[in-house]
Amino acid sequence: MEKHGKTPEVVAAHDNIETKQVYRVLNGEHSSTISVIYAFAKGLGVKPMELFDIEYQEI
Template sequence: MKELKAAYTKKFGEHLKELIQRHNTDVQTVASIGNIESKQVYRIISAENEPKITTLLPIAKGLGIEMKVLFDFDFDFSVEGFVEK
């Protein structure tokens, strides 16, 4: 299960980075609008921290998107080694 969480956290960070780029903004701007420190966003992007709701709400605000968009990415939970048999 630890590997699954790590893989999901990494994929989430990649998706967040892509969203920031797609919205033609940067981490500092997103953090500033959301009133959080930019290092919190960087740590999610680099998969150092698991995304927490208390950080994701300001990130969504900073991007001007609904929370559900942050979770709208493909993740294969059936990858070998992740599915319990």
């Protein structure tokens, strides 16, 4: 969200999900479903797969 300059409120409003649900997912208190991932991506204006584009670092 920071990368795209959007707040949890903006992401939630874009696809009619509750702001508290966004915070629960971000804090690891709620598991993400495909519909939530899609809503996040839509709110951020990115493809859902971009949410999983993370760098892997071996320990």
